[in-house]
Amino acid sequence: MNELKKNKDFAGPKGPVVLAIMDGIGIGKNPESDFVLQSATPNLDWLREHALYTELRAHGVAVGLPDDGDMGNSEVGHNAIGCGRVFSQGASLVGKAIESGAMFAPESVWDELIRNVINKESTLHFIGLFSDGNVHSNLNHLETMLRKAKEQGVKKARIHALIDGRDVPPTSALEYVERFETFLNEINADGSVDYCVASGGGRMNITMDRYNANWDMVRRGWDTHVKAEGRRFASMKEAIETFRKEKPGILDQDLPAFVIERNGAPVGPIVDGDSVIFFNFRGDRALEITKAFEADELTEFDRGPKPDVLYAGMMQYDGDLGVPEHYLVTPPAIDRTMSEYLSNAGIKQLAISETQKFGHMTYFFNGNNSGKFPTETWVEIPSDSCPFEEAPRMKADEITDAVVRAIESGDYRFIRLNYPNGDMVGHTGDVNAVKVAVEAVDQGIGRIIEALKKTGGILVCSADHGNADDMCELDKKTGKLVLDDEGKFKPKTAHSLNPVPAIIYDPSGEAHASLADVPNPGIANLAATCISLLGFEPPEDYVPSLVKVG
Ligand code: 3PG
Numbered sequence: 049m050n051e052l053k054k055n056k057d058f059a060g061p062k063g064p065v066v067l068a069i070m071d072g073i074g075i076g077k078n079p080e081s082d083f084v085l086q087s088a089t090p091n092l093d094w095l096r097e098h099a100l101y102t103e104l105r106a107h108g109v110a111v112g113l114p115d116d117g118d119m120g121n122s123e124v125g126h127n128a129i130g131c132g133r134v135f136s137q138g139a140s141l142v143g144k145a146i147e148s149g150a151m152f153a154p155e156s157v158w159d160e161l162i163r164n165v166i167n168k169e170s171t172l173h174f175i176g177l178f179s180d181g182n183v184h185s186n187l188n189h190l191e192t193m194l195r196k197a198k199e200q201g202v203k204k205a206r207i208h209a210l211i212d213g214r215d216v217p218p219t220s221a222l223e224y225v226e227r228f229e230t231f232l233n234e235i236n237a238d239g240s241v242d243y244c245v246a247s248g249g250g251r252m253n254i255t256m257d258r259y260n261a262n263w264d265m266v267r268r269g270w271d272t273h274v275k276a277e278g279r280r281f282a283s284m285k286e287a288i289e290t291f292r293k294e295k296p297g298i299l300d301q302d303l304p305a306f307v308i309e310r311n312g313a314p315v316g317p318i319v320d321g322d323s324v325i326f327f328n329f330r331g332d333r334a335l336e337i338t339k340a341f342e343a344d345e346l347t348e349f350d351r352g353p354k355p356d357v358l359y360a361g362m363m364q365y366d367g368d369l370g371v372p373e374h375y376l377v378t379p380p381a382i383d384r385t386m387s388e389y390l391s392n393a394g395i396k397q398l399a400i401s402e403t404q405k406f407g408h409m410t411y412f413f414n415g416n417n418s419g420k421f422p423t424e425t426w427v428e429i430p431s432d433s434c435p436f437e438e439a440p441r442m443k444a445d446e447i448t449d450a451v452v453r454a455i456e457s458g459d460y461r462f463i464r465l466n467y468p469n470g471d472m473v474g475h476t477g478d479v480n481a482v483k484v485a486v487e488a489v490d491q492g493i494g495r496i497i498e499a500l501k502k503t504g505g506i507l508v509c510s511a512d513h514g515n516a517d518d519m520c521e522l523d524k525k526t527g528k529l530v531l532d533d534e535g536k537f538k539p540k541t542a543h544s545l546n547p548v549p550a551i552i553y554d555p556s557g558e559a560h561a562s563l564a565d566v567p568n569p570g571i572a573n574l575a576a577t578c579i580s581l582l583g584f585e586p587p588e589d590y591v592p593s594l595v596k597v598g
C-alpha cells in the first residue's frame with residue numbers, strides 16, 4: 049500500500065484544495081505574440097501580485113522529452129503533474145528503442161509483423177501523424193522502420209499519412225511531403241521494393257479523434273485507409289495542392305481525406321493478411337482507431353467486413369485496458385500517482401473537464417490508465433462540436449459552475465479541473481478568439497477564488513504547457529514577428545516552449561504557506577505541492593513541493 053504520512057503541523061485546509069490547469073496558458077516572451085498578455089485577465093493579474101507566484105518549466109527534459117527543443121504537450125504535462133516525477137516519455141523511449149535496435153529484436157512484435165507479411169506476401173501498412181512534432185509521432189521513426197523493413201525483405205509497404213499543422217507550422221505539409229518523396233525515391237530506387245503513400249487527410253478531419261468526441265472522424269479514416277474509398281489523386285502533393293486551391297486559407301489539420309491511385313485503382317487498401325502499424329506513440333488520439341481495428345463488435349460505426357490483419361500500436365496506449373494487444377515499445381511505467389496516494393488516504397477527489405480534455409484530467413493524470421481509484425469522481429461536460437474559434441468560451445462557464453458547486457458542497461477534499469480554452473483555441477491560430485478564450489478562463493478562476501474564500505479552501509493554478517502565449521511565428525534568431533508580403537504576422541498553431549505560471553492562493557492564510565527554495569522547478573512539482581497543502585508529507589521520491597506549510 050502506498051500510504052501518505054500526515055503532516056504534524058498542518059492538517060489541511062477547511063475547504064478543498066483546487067488544482068486548476070489552464071491548458072495552453074504559458075508566460076510569453078514576445079508581447080506581440082503573447083495573447084495571454086493581450087487579453088484582459090484581472091483575476092490572474094491580481095493573483096500574481098497577491099498570492100504565492102512562481103514559474104515552472106513545462107517542456108523538454110523537465111517533462112521527460114528527449115531535449116529542450118521539444119515543446120511540452122498535454123500528455124507529458126498531465127502525466128508529470130499527476131505523478132509528481134519525471135518519466136522518460138514516448139518520444140524518448142521510442143527514439144531509444146529504434147536507435148539501440150531493441151525494437152527490431154528477434155521474437156519482438158516487429159519481428160512478428162514482418163514475418164506475417166513475408167510469409168503471406170502481403171502488405172505492411174503504416175498509419176500515423178506525418179510530421180516531426182514529436183507530440184504524437186515522429187517522421188524519423190517511420191523512415192527508420194521503412195529502411196529496416198526493406199533490409200528484412202518486405203516488398204510492399206503503404207503509408208497512410210495524417211497531415212499535421214497542429215504540432216508543427218499550420219501549412220507546412222508540403223515540406224514533409226517533399227522530404228518523404230526524396231526518401232521514397234531513394235528507397236525504391238533499386239526496384240526491389242514498392243513503398244508509397246496510399247491515403248491520408250488532415251488529422252482533425254480523419255482518424256485522430258479523442259475521448260469519443262467525434263467518431264465520425266474515425267469512420268472517415270477507416271473508409272479512407274482501409275476501404276480506400278474517397279476522392280482519388282495521383283499523389284499526396286497533388287491532393288494537398290488541389291484542396292488548397294479549392295479552399296484558400298485551409299489549415300493542414302483540416303484537409304479533406306484523399307486516396308492515392310495507380311493505373312485507375314487505389315494503391316493500398318488494407319486487406320486480409322496485411323500487417324498494420326499505427327506509428328503514433330501517444331495514446332489519446334490512437335485509442336479509437338485502435339478499437340476499430342481490434343474490436344470484434346464495433347457499435348460506433350459500420351466498418352463493413354473487418355479485414356483480418358495483424359495490428360500493432362507504436363506503444364501500449366492504455367495500461368488498464370491493455371490496449372492495443374500488440375505494441376512495439378513498452379510505455380513508461382507511471383506508478384504511484386497522486387490520485388492513488390490520495391485514494392489510499394481516503395481523500396475524496398473530483399476530476400472535471402469538458403470532453404476535449406476530459407481524458408487529460410483522468411487518463412493522462414493517472415499515468416495513462418483509464419481506471420478510476422475508489423475515492424475519485426469524474427465529471428465530463430460535453431464539448432461543443434463546432435470549430436472552437438467559433439465558440440471560444442467553450443465550456444469554461446459550465447466547468448466553473450460545476451467546480452463552484454463542488455467546492456460549496458463540501459463533498460471533496462481535492463478538486464482538479466482543466467480549462468481547455470487557451471490550448472484548443474490556440475491551436476486554431478485565430479488570435480481574436482484566443483483573447484475571448486483566455487478571458488473566459490480568467491473569469492472562471494475569479495469565481496473559483498470567491499468560492500474558496502467562502503469555504504476556506506486553497507487554489508493551485510497552473511498550466512500543462514504554453515500555447516496562447518505564443519501565437520505568431522517568430523524569427524528564430526531575432527525573436528521578432530515574421531511578416532508576410534502584406535506585413536501581416538503568420539499565426540502559429542502549435543504549443544510554445546515557454547514556462548507556465550504557478551499560483552498558490554490560500555485566502556484564509558491557515559496553511560501559512562510560503563514558497564520553498566526549489567531550484568529549477570517544473571510542473572512535476574505540482575503534485576507534492578497539492579499533497580502538502582492537503583496536510584500530508586509528499587512521497588519521498590516525488591520532486592519537492594513548491595511550498596512550505598504549517
Ligand atoms: C493535439 O492532440 O490536439 C495536439 O497534438 C497536442 O495538444 P495537447 O497536447 O494540448 O492535447
Ligand code: CO
Nearest residue numbers: 471472475543
Ligand atoms: Co494542445
